[in-house]
C-alpha cells in the first residue's frame with residue numbers, strides 16, 4: 001500500500017469528530033464513509049462491505065470526498081443533511097436545510113393514523129412529506145394534500161413523493177390559510193418548541209435545521225391554537241386530528257381540542273413519553 005488505508009482515514013475521522021464533541025464519532029465516521037464510498041465508486045456500499053474497504057488502500061478520490069463530509073460533521077451539520085437523506089417508516093426521504101429531519105418518534109403518528117378510517121388526509125407543515133407520503137404509500141387509494149409555508153420544503157416533498165412513487169398534492173399555505181375543502185384526517189407535526197427552550201438544543205438541531213420548523217418563537221402552543229381553530233371547518237363529519245406534541249404539552253393540547261368539542265387521548269412513544277394527541281370530532 002502506498003496511500004492510506006480506509007482504516008487510516010476512518011481512525012483519523014473518529015478522532016476529529018470526537019474532538020468536535022460529536023455524540024457518536026465511530027457510528028458517524030462509518031456512515032459517512034459508506035456514503036463517501038457510494039458516491040466515489042458509483043455503487044451502493046453497505047455496512048457488510050465495510051471491513052473490506054477498511055482493510056484496503058483508500059481509492060484516491062475517497063480522500064477529499066470523505067474529508068469534506070467529516071469537515072461538515074465537525075461543524076455539527078447532521079449526518080442526514082450531509083448524505084442527503086434520512087430513513088423514516090418504510091422509505092428514505094431526501095432532506096435539505098429547508099426541511100426538518102424526519103424523526104423516529106413521528107412514526108407513532110403514522111402508526112396511529114393507519115388504525116383510523118380515512119380516505120382523505122391533510123398534512124399541515126409537511127416538510128419532507130415524511131408523514132403524508134408514508135400514509136399514502138400504505139393507503140394508495142386515499143387522496144392527500146401536504147402544505148408548507150416553505151417553498152423549499154415543498155420542492156423536497158414533491159421530489160420525495162415522485163421518487164417513492166406516491167401521488168399527492170402539495171401547496172403553499174400558512175396553516176389553513178390556503179387550504180380549501182374538507183378531509184377525513186388532519187395530521188401535523190408543528191413547531192412546538194418554546195422560544196426559551198431553543199438555547200438548550202444540540203447544535204445539530206439549533207444551527208442546521210429550519211428554525212421556523214422547530215419553534216413558534218412563543219410558548220410552543222401557537223400552532224395548536226391555529227389548528228384547533230380551523231379543524232372543524234376542514235374536517236368531514238366524524239373526522240380525526242393527529243398532532244405530534246412535546247412531552248409536556250399533552251394536557252394543554254387536549255384542553256384546546258376539548259374546548260371545541262373533540263374527544264381526546266394521548267399516545268406515548270417508545271420512551272414512554274407523551275408524543276401524539278388524537279382528537280376525534
Ligand code: GLN
Pocket residue numbers: 099100101102103106124125126127128129130131188189190191213214
Ligand atoms: N411533517 C414533517 C415531519 O414530521 C415536518 C415537521 C416540521 O417541519 N415541523 O417530519
